[in-house]
Amino acid sequence: MGCRIFQYISTVSIAFVLILALLSSGCTDKEKTEEETVIGTVLYVENDNGTYIIQAENGTRYVPVNLDEEYQIDGMVVGFRGITLENNSVAESLGIPIEIHYIGTYVPPGANATIKLEKQSP
Numbered sequence: 001m002g003c004r005i006f007q008y009i010s011t012v013s014i015a016f017v018l019i020l021a022l023l024s025s026g027c028t029d030k031e032k033t034e035e036e037t038v039i040g041t042v043l044y045v046e047n048d049n050g051t052y053i054i055q056a057e058n059g060t061r062y063v064p065v066n067l068d069e070e071y072q073i074d075g076m077v078v079g080f081r082g083i084t085l086e087n088n089s090v091a092e093s094l095g096i097p098i099e100i101h102y103i104g105t106y107v108p109p110g111a112n113a114t115i116k117l118e119k120q121s122p
Helices: 002-025 030-034
Strands: 038-045 051-056 061-064 077-084 096-105
Touching: 061 077
Parallel strands: 061 096
Antiparallel strands: 038 051, 038 077, 051 061, 077 096
């Protein structure tokens, strides 16, 4: 039983390293070289329409223009990659407009789980 757990943890660790290497390489898409993975918390902001923002660990606030419903959960911790936009339709006080290209739920490393980013549909 202990050997099976060790094999699972090793597999997860290897997969995590490969995913990070792939994400940091920028692949062949020139646009991705401008992206970096950001860890943040999804927050619901009550305003006229109700808006979801993502507050990064460093305090920067992002306003995703294409956040899937499955990630519209107040308090959910996510990892995401995207391109910031110049968009006057988002109030500056809410944060930086961003088009998310990859997103996934995040579990801290000590919890024996990893982040898996999924491609966000346009």
